Amino acid sequence: MNTFKWLLKREFWESKGGFFWAPMIAGLVFIGINIMGFITALVLGSRQNMQVSGVNISDLTRDVLAEDAVALGQGLDISLYMAATWPLMVLPFVVFFYCLGALYDDRRDRSVLFWKSLPISDRDTVLSKVVTATVVAPVIAIVAAVLTMLAFLVVLSIFVLAHGGNPFTLVIGPSSPMLVAFNVLMWIPVYAVWALPAVGWLLLCSAWARTKPFLWAVMLPLFAWVLVAWFGLMRVFDLGAGWFGLNIVGRMLLSVAPGTDVLYRDWATFSGMQGPEDFLHLFSAGFAFQSFALPHMWIGALAGAVMVVIAIRLRRWRDEG
Numbered sequence: 001m002n003t004f005k006w007l008l009k010r011e012f013w014e015s016k017g018g019f020f021w022a023p024m025i026a027g028l029v030f031i032g033i034n035i036m037g038f039i040t041a042l043v044l045g046s047r048q049n050m051q052v053s054g055v056n057i058s059d060l061t062r063d064v065l066a067e068d069a070v071a072l073g074q075g076l077d078i079s080l081y082m083a084a085t086w087p088l089m090v091l092p093f094v095v096f097f098y099c100l101g102a103l104y105d106d107r108r109d110r111s112v113l114f115w116k117s118l119p120i121s122d123r124d125t126v127l128s129k130v131v132t133a134t135v136v137a138p139v140i141a142i143v144a145a146v147l148t149m150l151a152f153l154v155v156l157s158i159f160v161l162a163h164g165g166n167p168f169t170l171v172i173g174p175s176s177p178m179l180v181a182f183n184v185l186m187w188i189p190v191y192a193v194w195a196l197p198a199v200g201w202l203l204l205c206s207a208w209a210r211t212k213p214f215l216w217a218v219m220l221p222l223f224a225w226v227l228v229a230w231f232g233l234m235r236v237f238d239l240g241a242g243w244f245g246l247n248i249v250g251r252m253l254l255s256v257a258p259g260t261d262v263l264y265r266d267w268a269t270f271s272g273m274q275g276p277e278d279f280l281h282l283f284s285a286g287f288a289f290q291s292f293a294l295p296h297m298w299i300g301a302l303a304g305a306v307m308v309v310i311a312i313r314l315r316r317w318r319d320e321g
Contacts, residue, residue, distance in 0.1 A: 003120060007128035008136060011102075015132075018094040023087030023141040027148030030086040034152060038159045073174030074276040076156075080180045081283050083152040084145035091141040092257040095133050095195065097214075099202035099256075102129040103315055104213045122316045126203065130308055133199045134192040138258070142188060146181045153177055186285035191258055193297055196304030198255035204307045207314040221249040251300050261291040 012019055103126070153175065157167030205217040225248075228234055229241035246263075254260050262282070281287055291297055 004124055008132060011128055011132040015098055019137050019140050022090045022094055023144035026090045027087045027144050030083055030148055031151050034155055076175035077180055077280055078276060080149045083149045084184050087141050087144035087148055088258050095137050095256040099133050099199055100206050100213045100217060102203060103206040122312050126312045126315060130199060134195050138188055138191045142184055145184055183283050183285050187288050190288045190291050193301050194261045195255050197251045197300040200304035200307030201252040203311040207311040221252050225249045264294055264296045
């Protein structure tokens with residue numbers, strides 16, 4: 001376990017720019033854009049119809065009636081979720097390119113010979129990269145998301161205070177930052193399982209490709225999709241090419257993006273949704289955990305585990321001449 005911990009630390013320090021700085025910078029960009037929005041509201045001197053991140057400025061600089069507090073709180077919570085999504089938008093790019101280079105880069109610069117000389121198994125090496133991609137990276141991104149959300153709440157409070165309002169009754173009171181943070185954190189286990197097929201496929205390509213793993217990882221599934229559509233191969237199973245694209249190509253390439261599991265839900269459940277309370281439900285922990293009832297979740301996880309096992313075998317026996 002101590003060796004595995006150091007392997008995780010190695011992965012973090014070697015890719016610190018993507019894992020740590022990318023989501024932090026994305027959050028800072030969001031905060032900077034909103035500060036400029038508030039400054040614009042001050043300069044223009046009119047806040048009647050101006051909105052920043054979904055929040056109407058006029059609602060935050062006037063007394064709120066009791067019947068309006070619920071609607072204001074829902075609007076603030078939606079804006080907090082919007083703030084949290086900024087660091088998460090860079091996560092799929094970080095995980096995608098990290099997995100592509102995780103095993104390929106060691107072979108390219110021949111450092112794999114050094115790591116193989118140490119008493120570290122190929123299994124532990126590859127599994128440390130799987131855990132880094134499915135757990136460590138999303139945890140850091142979500143921590144950055146929560147910090148961005150809280151920073152946005154502070155900026156809102158300062159803006160209200162500068163206009164003589166009470167931030168405790170107009171911002172902090174109506175909003176639910178702790179509930180929002182809890183719901184965001186609860187997406188971690190969902191992401192860890194959902195991303196497995198894409199992580200497994202990318203690691204497999206990283207372990208197998210002699211050159212240009214990106215092209216192999218992307219073009220092979222897309223080329224297979226073209227062949228399936230061209231020859232109508234899925235008609236044998238009474239399925240269309242769209243099914244192959246969504247359930248095979250989509251899972252192999254896009255599962256590293258948070259929230260893509262929603263695309264595989266029963267769309268009938270979304271037809272009756274309207275209003276902010278329904279929108280907030282989409283971000284709740286209960287809605288997130290419903291993905292564990294999807295067959296796509298576990299079939300994809302099994303396929304990802306098989307590809308990880310193959311990647312371990314390839315790293316053990318791959319000979320670069």
